[in-house]
Amino acid sequence: MECFKQILLFFLFACSVVNLVSSERSTYIVHMDKSFMPKPFSSHQHWYSSILDSLKSTSPNSHQENPPILLYTYDTVLHGFSALLSRAELEALKKLLGLVSAYSDKVATLDTTHSCEFLSLNPFTGLWPASEYGKDVIVGVMDTGVWPESLSYKDDGMTEIPSRWKGGCDGGFDFNSSLCNKKLIGAKYFNKGVLAANPNNTKKMYSARDTDGHGTHTSSTVGGNSVNNTSFFGYALGTARGVAPRARLAIYKVIFKEWSYASDVLAGNVGTRLGYLHNGIPWVLTVAAASMDRWFAGSLTLGNGLTITGWSLFPARAFVHNSALIYSKTIAACNSTELLSRVSFGTVICDTSESFYSQIDYVSQSNVQAAIFISSYYTYEDSHFNYPGVIISPDEGAKVINYALKGKNPTATIKFQQTFVGTTTAPVVAGYTSRGPSPSYPGILKPDVMAPGTLVLASWIPNDAVSQIGQNIGLSNDFNLISGTSMACPHGAGIAALLKGAHPGWSPAAIRSAMVTTANPFDNTGNPIKDIGFNYAVATPISMGAGEVDPNSALDPGLIYNATAQDYINLLCSMNYTQMQILTIKRSNYNCSNQSSDLNYPSFIVLYTNGTSTKSVLTKKFERVVTNVGDGVATYKAKVTAPKGSDVSVYPETLVFGQKYDQQTYSLRIYYTADQNQTVTFGSVIWVEENGKHTVRSPIVVAPMIPVW
Numbered sequence: 087m088e089c090f091k092q093i094l095l096f097f098l099f100a101c102s103v104v105n106l107v108s109s110e111r112s113t114y115i116v117h118m119d120k121s122f123m124p125k126p127f128s129s130h131q132h133w134y135s136s137i138l139d140s141l142k143s144t145s146p147n148s149h150q151e152n153p154p155i156l157l158y159t160y161d162t163v164l165h166g167f168s169a170l171l172s173r174a175e176l177e178a179l180k181k182l183l184g185l186v187s188a189y190s191d192k193v194a195t196l197d198t199t200h201s202c203e204f205l206s207l208n209p210f211t212g213l214w215p216a217s218e219y220g221k222d223v224i225v226g227v228m229d230t231g232v233w234p235e236s237l238s239y240k241d242d243g244m245t246e247i248p249s250r251w252k253g254g255c256d257g258g259f260d261f262n263s264s265l266c267n268k269k270l271i272g273a274k275y276f277n278k279g280v281l282a283a284n285p286n287n288t289k290k291m292y293s294a295r296d297t298d299g300h301g302t303h304t305s306s307t308v309g310g311n312s313v314n315n316t317s318f319f320g321y322a323l324g325t326a327r328g329v330a331p332r333a334r335l336a337i338y339k340v341i342f343k344e345w346s347y348a349s350d351v352l353a354g355n356v357g358t359r360l361g362y363l364h365n366g367i368p369w370v371l372t373v374a375a376a377s378m379d380r381w382f383a384g385s386l387t388l389g390n391g392l393t394i395t396g397w398s399l400f401p402a403r404a405f406v407h408n409s410a411l412i413y414s415k416t417i418a419a420c421n422s423t424e425l426l427s428r429v430s431f432g433t434v435i436c437d438t439s440e441s442f443y444s445q446i447d448y449v450s451q452s453n454v455q456a457a458i459f460i461s462s463y464y465t466y467e468d469s470h471f472n473y474p475g476v477i478i479s480p481d482e483g484a485k486v487i488n489y490a491l492k493g494k495n496p497t498a499t500i501k502f503q504q505t506f507v508g509t510t511t512a513p514v515v516a517g518y519t520s521r522g523p524s525p526s527y528p529g530i531l532k533p534d535v536m537a538p539g540t541l542v543l544a545s546w547i548p549n550d551a552v553s554q555i556g557q558n559i560g561l562s563n564d565f566n567l568i569s570g571t572s573m574a575c576p577h578g579a580g581i582a583a584l585l586k587g588a589h590p591g592w593s594p595a596a597i598r599s600a601m602v603t604t605a606n607p608f609d610n611t612g613n614p615i616k617d618i619g620f621n622y623a624v625a626t627p628i629s630m631g632a633g634e635v636d637p638n639s640a641l642d643p644g645l646i647y648n649a650t651a652q653d654y655i656n657l658l659c660s661m662n663y664t665q666m667q668i669l670t671i672k673r674s675n676y677n678c679s680n681q682s683s684d685l686n687y688p689s690f691i692v693l694y695t696n697g698t699s700t701k702s703v704l705t706k707k708f709e710r711v712v713t714n715v716g717d718g719v720a721t722y723k724a725k726v727t728a729p730k731g732s733d734v735s736v737y738p739e740t741l742v743f744g745q746k747y748d749q750q751t752y753s754l755r756i757y758y759t760a761d762q763n764q765t766v767t768f769g770s771v772i773w774v775e776e777n778g779k780h781t782v783r784s785p786i787v788v789a790p791m792i793p794v795w
């Protein structure tokens with residue numbers, strides 16, 4: 087959400103130390119205070135280009151054939167421009183009246199379909215029908231571009247483009263603007279940063295076409311149209327669709343394989359406001375990644391009739407039928423081609439603590455027909471599976487080994503391309519998802535919520551190998567099955583788009599609050615969600631925020647924690663940013679008279695430092711304002727679960743709302759001590775409506791300042 091502002095703040099932190107390259111030119115982003123624009127200038131572009139002209143004549147570099155170059159001017163989210171400047175030119179610029187700040191352009195990192203069903207989105211009740219599937223919400227996606235021919239961007243069933251849309255579809259290399267339609271309503275590329283940094287430019291840099299696949303995957307996850315009968319080589323077979331299948335997509339290619347520069351990302355200031363770079367900034371939605379209730383399998387049947395469902399994503403219907411089953415202690419290490427060359431047929435059992443990837447690599451260089459991998463710690467988060475085989479647990483492995491050693495002519499049969507849904511336990515926090523607290527705003531609990539991010543099927547570019555057989559055979563496909571927080575974020579963004587469609591008047595903070603306070607901390611067995619990253623221990627809000635996002639509940643959250651732009655300014659003021667830093671974000675006059683680090687956020691976190699005495703009890707007080715978005719009169723009572731070792735009090739304990747949009751204030755105090763073991767403890771405050779209709783839950787976390795994870 088509000089990706090542009092989000093990016094600005096990212097720079098504030100990432101770029102507080104300006105790196106200057108002495109004589110060579112590099113790209114700088116320059117923030118200006120527009121109130122200093124001299125009257126004669128008719129526009130900001132005019133002012134900025136005249137500034138650059140003046141640098142030409144004053145700088146010692148003026149004799150060079152390369153003058154300073156203006157790349158982009160910015161006027162929506164920030165005032166200023168980006169330009170290719172030498173150090174001397176930068177110094178001259180710094181003396182100008184109206185300059186707020188200037189910093190060097192930074193590399194923007196890529197953060198980076200069954201999921202809709204798993205999230206209980208359905209045509210009959212809840213958020214899909216209420217939002218008409220996100221009809222007419224415009225989602226701007228800043229990523230690696232788009233493969234416009236993908237079936238996910240077909241505009242079947244889409245109505246006319248809303249007249250408020252003012253963006254365009256830029257033609258470019260291998261990208262005819264006629265490829266845009268009523269689904270893919272915009273496509274632009276911002277390449278000046280990458281061109282300035284990369285003189286070896288290619289035609290491919292002049293196009294919004296995705297040459298990577300990532301942007302096609304994320305945008306089709308947010309708002310792709312339905313595509314029947316898709317799969318990943320037989321796995322995950324079904325209809326693929328975005329979370330908001332009737333939303334419009336406006337694509338901004340800002341990440342080029344060739345490298346990515348912040349000035350290009352900043353230039354994306356058109357269109358509607360949903361994006362998903364990952365970080366802990368207070369005005370964005372931060373989404374952690376989790377698994378789904380889906381299992382990709384090969385079923386293994388032994389000659390004695392025992393059938394075991396193993397994990398597999400081998401991308402073809404391999405023929406493994408009554409294959410001789412071979413187990414030998416020496417070969418079972420599966421760690422050398424020489425050893426494996428002793429086996430020229432049959433199915434080997436690999437039983438070792440070696441990594442699965444290294445084993446499958448050795449096996450794929452051998453003449454073995456198939457393999458059974460016994461592994462206790464494989465986490466099922468990756469689609470790499472280039473040889474016929476299955477992964478089974480040590481318990482099951484013991485039975486298979488026993489049969490292989492004692493059975494008469496032991497054999498194995500494996501059927502591939504099997505998909506099971508509704509499997510337990512799900513969701514589980516992914517191993518790779520990043521954990522809070524956010525280093526830049528440690529006082530705000532991040533991530534906010536969790537969404538499916540593991541092995542998500544969505545569109546991909548067709549001219550890329552997405553899977554492999556053996557060592558040399560690459561396989562391409564129009565859909566890819568990949569994992570990442572980059573896959574979880576478009577689920578969050580898609581749900582936000584649906585909520586915006588259902589409640590056009592809600593602010594981004596209200597939408598986020600609805601998602602946080604209705605998120606589910608329990609998995610599909612009714613137990614607290616677990617965390618793969620901590621060996622399946624109970625997950626803390628530092629890993630998953632309030633829990634798995636629940637879109638249908640978020641439609642009707644009862645109460646919301648709202649925030650205004652001024653609230654964010656008050657937070658920045660409390661963090662002792664300089665006037666220039668805040669002006670860089672705010673652009674216009676601001677007033678720090680009400681500074682407060684206590685943002686009206688739908689969650690609570692206190693951090694203790696390790697040095698603090700473990701005996702003395704510390705107190706932290708929070709104030710919150712909640713707005714009734716339910717219908718009419720409502721009474722809520724607080725139900726508090728304190729983090730282990732802490733006490734929590736809430737005042738008042740009952741909130742009475744006379745009508746819709748009434749606001750009430752409450753305070754929450756946490757009494758806590760520092761824990762030398764640096765553990766994270768957590769609880770919650772739940773506002774329960776008297777009639778039981780709404781429960782509004784906020785996590786409460788006590789965590790060490792210096793994370794141990």
Ligand SMILES: *[C@@H]1O[C@H](CO)[C@@H](O)[C@H](O)[C@H]1NC(C)=O
Nearest residue numbers: 257258260261262263264265
């Ligand atoms: C773009 O597509 C339109 C319609 O298909 C076609 O008439 C036009 O020639 C194409 N332009 C380019 C530059 O290929």
Ligand SMILES: *[C@@H]1O[C@H](CO)[C@@H](O)[C@H](O)[C@H]1NC(C)=O
Nearest residue numbers: 282283284285286287344345
């Ligand atoms: C440009 O290409 C040349 C030749 O391939 C290479 O030596 C040089 O490092 C490249 N420059 C950049 C900035 O990539």
Ligand SMILES: *[C@@H]1O[C@H](CO)[C@@H](O)[C@H](O)[C@H]1NC(C)=O
Nearest residue numbers: 237240242312313314315325
């Ligand atoms: C996709 O499948 C649905 C239901 O089976 C069907 O109604 C629809 O026409 C199909 N769409 C296409 C493009 O084949």
Ligand SMILES: *[C@@H]1O[C@H](CO)[C@@H](O)[C@H](O)[C@H]1NC(C)=O
Nearest residue numbers: 313314315316317320323324
């Ligand atoms: C789906 O695709 C498969 C293989 O491409 C085909 O055999 C099958 O008939 C298709 N099913 C539908 C419902 O279109």
Ligand SMILES: *[C@@H]1O[C@H](CO)[C@@H](O)[C@H](O)[C@H]1NC(C)=O
Nearest residue numbers: 416419420421422438439440
């Ligand atoms: C393979 O694994 C076995 C058993 O763990 C070990 O003894 C051997 O040294 C390993 N060989 C190689 C080449 O790593």
Ligand SMILES: *[C@@H]1O[C@H](CO)[C@@H](O)[C@H](O)[C@H]1NC(C)=O
Nearest residue numbers: 591592593596646648649650
């Ligand atoms: C939240 O605050 C914003 C900004 O002040 C306001 O526009 C909005 O109406 C408020 N309420 C909701 C439910 O978003």
Ligand SMILES: *[C@@H]1O[C@H](CO)[C@@H](O)[C@H](O)[C@H]1NC(C)=O
Nearest residue numbers: 529658659660661662663683
């Ligand atoms: C900000 O400055 C004040 C006054 O110097 C100080 O008390 C406070 O701890 C500082 N806050 C932060 C977050 O550094």
Ligand SMILES: *[C@@H]1O[C@H](CO)[C@@H](O)[C@H](O)[C@H]1NC(C)=O
Nearest residue numbers: 652675676677678679680681
């Ligand atoms: C800031 O606002 C307060 C009232 O909220 C006012 O008294 C003060 O003069 C303002 N300061 C500036 C610099 O505008």
Ligand SMILES: *[C@@H]1O[C@H](CO)[C@@H](O)[C@H](O)[C@H]1NC(C)=O
Nearest residue numbers: 652653656676677678679680
């Ligand atoms: C600061 O708070 C006071 C009292 O609530 C309010 O009147 C004033 O408008 C606020 N000033 C700003 C800049 O938010």
Ligand SMILES: *[C@@H]1O[C@H](CO)[C@@H](O)[C@H](O)[C@H]1NC(C)=O
Nearest residue numbers: 696697761762763764792794
């Ligand atoms: C925290 O402090 C205790 C006591 O001073 C020390 O033993 C422990 O190693 C510290 N832990 C960390 C993670 O710094």
Ligand SMILES: *[C@@H]1O[C@H](CO)[C@@H](O)[C@H](O)[C@H]1NC(C)=O
Nearest residue numbers: 700731760761762763764765
């Ligand atoms: C800290 O860890 C130690 C060793 O695991 C344990 O004995 C002790 O009870 C723990 N302390 C707390 C406060 O949990």
